[in-house]
Amino acid sequence: MTTTPAIPTRKLNNGVEIPQLGFGVFQVPDDQTTAAVAEALAAGYRSIDTAAIYGNETGVGRALADAGLPREELFVTTKVWNSDQGYDATLRAFDASVAKLGLDYVxxxxxxxxxxxxxxxxxxxxxxxxxxxxxxxxxxxxxxxxPAHLQRLLDTSELAPAVNQVELHPGLQQAELRAFHTRHGIATEAWSPLAQGAVLDDPAITAIAARTGKSAAQVVLRWHLQLGNIVIPKSVTPARIRENLDVFDFHLTDEDMAAIASTDRGLRIGPNPDEFN
Known part of the structure; x- marks a missing residue:
């Protein structure tokens, strides 16, 4: 019998616990999302990350319903898109998202x-x-x-953000932003944690992979976990989905962590948040 790994959790600033490793569905077509999420849930993932703009909330919802897992065992994330920003528009967008997901809450x-x-x-x-x-x-x-966007919310709102999900990987390590998060009790969540594969052939990472007997992707995910980041790798390949979860039976040394830290080169895969609208 296959046993699923125990995924550690991070306690957020409101006391809610989030699995430190989850499953992302960015760029997964809706008609493929149900099978991918079903595979992830069967492998042991319990945190699923989607967004309105991905166009696959319905597929996620089908997989969650078909799995029959207790709702309290699941951690579901979705996002309001840029064109739906504003108070009333956001409330309407949220209603649309939970309807597609088939959930009462996220x-x-x-x-x-x-x-x-x-x-x-x-x-x-x-x-x-x-x-x-x-x-x-x-x-x-x-x-x-x-940081400037976060500071504005901290200065003008009663509720502090619990999470900031950002592009973060060895090629773009965001040290200044992560330090801001730490000072203000905001959890760092990494999207594109593997830089869409762009960092996996870095010699520092492949050397660690060879020594540990793990893949380069597993080494990078382990690096994230040891930094305290929350990660949401994406894949539609069953073997890769399971491989990305097999990162709890080894540990990177201080030397390994320093070697990966040295690979930061300002490699941004996605848009610049100060310019994207």
Whole structure:
């Protein structure tokens, strides 16, 4: 009988616990999402990350319903898209998302991008505060926010973001942003934790992989976990889905961590949050 690994959790600033390793569905077509999420749930993942703009919330919802797992065992994240920002529009967007997911609530709801030129993220955050107060979201957070965006929310809101989900991988380590998170009790969650494969042939990483008998991807995910990051790797390949979860039986040394730290080169795969709208 196959046993599923015990995935550690991070306690967020509101006391809610989130699995430190989850499953992302970015760029997975809706008609493939149900099978991918079903595979992930069977492998032992319990945290699923989607977004309105991904167009696959319905597929995620089908997989969750088919799995028949107790709702309290699942941690579901979705996000409000840029064109739906603003107080009333966000509330409507949330209603649409939970309907597609087939859920009464989500565990984490994120503002997908700050879109500073729109200057609506403060009003959008008020909507998340309302949803949180009404029990429709367990946790409110943001994605792709820079320190200045976060500071504005901290200065003007009663509720502090619990999570900031950002592009983060060995090629873009975001040390200054992570330090800001630590000072303010915000958890760091990494999207594109493997840089869509762009960092997996780095000699420092492949050398550690060869020594530990793990894949380069497993080494990078282990690096994230030891930094304290929350990670949401994506795959539609069953073997890779399971491989990404097999990262709890080895440990990187201080020398390994330093070697990976030296590979930071400002490699941004996605848009610049200060410019993207």
């Amino acid at each position: 565990d984490l709801y994120l503002i997908h991008w700050p879109t500073p030129a729109r200057d609506l993220y403060a009003d959008t955050w008020r909507a998340l505060e309302r949803l949180n107060a009404d029990g429709r979201i367990r946790t409110a957070g943001v994605s792709n926010f820079q």
